[in-house]
Amino acid sequence: xxxxxxxxxxxxxxxxxxxxxxxxxxxxxxxxxxxxxxxxxxxxxxxxxxxxxxxxxxxxxxxxxxxxxxxxxxxxxxxxxxxxxxxxxxxxxxxxxxxxxxxxxxxxxxxxxxxxxxxxxxxxxxxxxxxxxxxxxxxxxxxxxxxxxxxxxxxxxxxxxxxxxxxxxxxxxxxxxxxx
Amino acid sequence: xxxxxxxxxxxxxxxxxxxxxxxxxxxxxxxxxxxxxxxxxxxxxxxxxxxxxxxxxxxxxxxxxxxxxxxxxxxxxxxxxxxxxxxxxxxxxxxxxxxxxxxxxxxxxxxxxxxxxxxxxxxxxxxxxxxxxxxxxxxxxxxxxxxxxxxxxxxxxxxxxxxxxxxxxxxxxxxxxxxxxxxxxxxxxxxxxxxxxx
Numbered sequence: 001x002x003x004x005x006x007x008x009x010x011x012x013x014x015x016x017x018x019x020x021x022x023x024x025x026x027x028x029x030x031x032x033x034x035x036x037x038x039x040x041x042x043x044x045x046x047x048x049x050x051x052x053x054x055x056x057x058x059x060x061x062x063x064x065x066x067x068x069x070x071x072x073x074x075x076x077x078x079x080x081x082x083x084x085x086x087x088x089x090x091x092x093x094x095x096x097x098x099x100x101x102x103x104x105x106x107x108x109x110x111x112x113x114x115x116x117x118x119x120x121x122x123x124x125x126x127x128x129x130x131x132x133x134x135x136x137x138x139x140x141x142x143x144x145x146x147x148x149x150x151x152x153x154x155x156x157x158x159x160x161x162x163x164x165x166x167x168x169x170x171x172x173x174x175x176x177x178x179x180x
Numbered sequence: 181x182x183x184x185x186x187x188x189x190x191x192x193x194x195x196x197x198x199x200x201x202x203x204x205x206x207x208x209x210x211x212x213x214x215x216x217x218x219x220x221x222x223x224x225x226x227x228x229x230x231x232x233x234x235x236x237x238x239x240x241x242x243x244x245x246x247x248x249x250x251x252x253x254x255x256x257x258x259x260x261x262x263x264x265x266x267x268x269x270x271x272x273x274x275x276x277x278x279x280x281x282x283x284x285x286x287x288x289x290x291x292x293x294x295x296x297x298x299x300x301x302x303x304x305x306x307x308x309x310x311x312x313x314x315x316x317x318x319x320x321x322x323x324x325x326x327x328x329x330x331x332x333x334x335x336x337x338x339x340x341x342x343x344x345x346x347x348x349x350x351x352x353x354x355x356x357x358x359x360x361x362x363x364x365x366x367x368x369x370x371x372x373x374x375x376x377x378x
Binding site: 010011012013014015016017018019020024025028042043044045046047048049050051052053054056057058061062065066073074077080081083084085087088089091092095102103104106107108109110111112113114115116117118119120121122123126127129130131143147150151152154155158165166168169172173174175176177180 | 192193194195196224225228229230231232233234235236237238239240242243246254258259261262263264265266267268269270272273274284285286287288289290291292293294295296297298299300301302303304307308310311320321322323324325328329332333337338339341342343345346349350352353354
């Protein structure tokens with residue numbers, strides 16, 4: 001449980017960008033430590049996108065429940081929220097001063113580079129298991145083509161289904177069930 | 181206070197795709213609907229929360245709650261957004277997972293991962309677009325991206341990668357003394373444009 005607490009605090013205090021950027025840290029907390037298998041982890045990551053609400057909250061709550069029970073699953077949410085609320089309270093209060101504090105403004109600009117790097121890494125990790133790419137010389141072309149098509153379709157639909165992105169998830173899952 | 185609770189309960193139960201996807205809905209409810217914030221205040225809040233570590237959805241909801249009803253409002257707004265959808269998902273999956281065939285589960289996961297990958301591409305594009313719009317950031321951005329990718333590829337813990345980046349940026353800022361307010365305002369404008377076009 002100590003590892004989970006440390007991981008939750010690290011996510012809440014160090015990770016910029018939110019949402020999917022938390023995936024590698026969640027993987028470090030639950031998969032690398034041997035608590036959960038990689039396939040199960042990505043199953044839950046996938047399912048989490050089919051449900052509403054904060055992405056990382058669903059994942060750490062589920063795995064904490066499975067390993068440590070309902071009460072601990074509740075408390076990790078409190079733990080996760082506290083640093084975020086403290087940060088935003090003080091940042092908004094002193095925002096005008098912070099805007100002229102060079103290290104802070106440079107941080108807000110340049111930290112995006114590491115967020116982009118994490119997103120690219122997450123993309124590569126997900127593509128290995130779920131888009132037909134099992135290795136450089138081992139590609140399931142049928143799955144790969146369908147994956148590429150569906151990802152492109154989702155990107156196109158994002159523009160027109162801004163308030164109904166759940167339809168994108170439902171469509172993708174339906175296509176996967178029928179075609180794969 | 182009950183209206184606050186209901187509003188953020190709706191936000192939590194209707195937001196699919198994470199924090200960034202929920203922001204237009206929050207803006208519609210809080211700025212256009214309830215008029216609890218002006219548009220400028222909302223965009224300033226977005227700029228601040230995107231500059232801070234941690235979950236920006238919790239930060240946005242918590243701040244709006246605090247502005248309306250103080251500390252108690254912050255607690256109500258945050259946990260009415262966070263807890264119901266989190267425990268809804270957890271309960272459904274915890275109790276229902278055993279009834280679904282493994283093969284079906286794999287296919288559902290694959291479909292959801294396609295959606296996540298599209299989200300990742302969309303988010304990456306928005307981040308790069310808003311960063312490259314600001315003057316003289318490009319070389320620094322590329323250099324930090326390459327450094328981060330290299331550290332990630334050698335399997336360094338993600339939290340450590342981010343910590344190293346934060347320290348690098350701070351040290352670089354201390355050594356090279358250049359005007360920062362102009363750059364930040366350019367980034368704010370770029371963020372605003374990206375959110376408006378989303």
